[in-house]
Amino acid sequence: MWANTTTYLPTQVVADFLATQQKPAIDGILFPSVQAGGDDLNVVLFHKAARVETYQVPKGARIEGSTYEQHSEGVDTNYSVIEWLPPDEKKKPDPTRGWPDFAGLRVQPWIEPDPDSREPALRVDMKSLVVHQVDKVNYDTTEFDVSRYRYEARDVDF
Known part of the structure; x- marks a missing residue:
C-alpha cells in the first residue's frame, strides 16, 4: 500500500509545528483513524509529553515474568x-547463621546521570495492566479494477 504523500506531508508539517509551540503547550493530537473508517481515533503524543515515569524496583530485587502456567492437565x-525482594535490612541478622556479609559494605558504583531531561508525564498503573491477545484480525477492503494500456513508443520530431 502506498502512502499518499500529498496528504501525509502537510499533516506531518502541521504536527511538527504544533509539537514545538510553547503557548499554548500542546502535548499531542487526536485524529480519526483512516484504517477504521473514521470511527476510531488515533492518539499521537509529542516527544515532550511522552516520557513514562520509571517504575521503582527495590534495590537488589529480581524480576521474573511468565506467559503460561503448567498444570497436570496441560x-x-x-x-x-x-x-x-531482598531480605528486609531492618531485621537483625541471626548471629548463628554463617559469616557476616562484608560485601554489603562496599561502596556503591557511580550512577550515570539520566540523559533524558524531560519530566515524566505518564505513569503505568501496575494494578490495571492487561494483555490483549489478538486472536483474529479483519480487514475491510475496497476493490478497484486496474486499467492497462499498451502503446507503441515513438520518437516525436518537433
Whole structure:
C-alpha cells in the first residue's frame, strides 16, 4: 500500500509545528483513524509529553515474568510478574547463621546521570495492566479494477 504523500506531508508539517509551540503547550493530537473508517481515533503524543515515569524496583530485587502456567492437565495462558525482594535490612541478622556479609559494605558504583531531561508525564498503573491477545484480525477492503494500456513508443520530431 502506498502512502499518499500529498496528504501525509502537510499533516506531518502541521504536527511538527504544533509539537514545538510553547503557548499554548500542546502535548499531542487526536485524529480519526483512516484504517477504521473514521470511527476510531488515533492518539499521537509529542516527544515532550511522552516520557513514562520509571517504575521503582527495590534495590537488589529480581524480576521474573511468565506467559503460561503448567498444570497436570496441560498448559494455561497466565501472564504474571514476580518480584523477588531482598531480605528486609531492618531485621537483625541471626548471629548463628554463617559469616557476616562484608560485601554489603562496599561502596556503591557511580550512577550515570539520566540523559533524558524531560519530566515524566505518564505513569503505568501496575494494578490495571492487561494483555490483549489478538486472536483474529479483519480487514475491510475496497476493490478497484486496474486499467492497462499498451502503446507503441515513438520518437516525436518537433
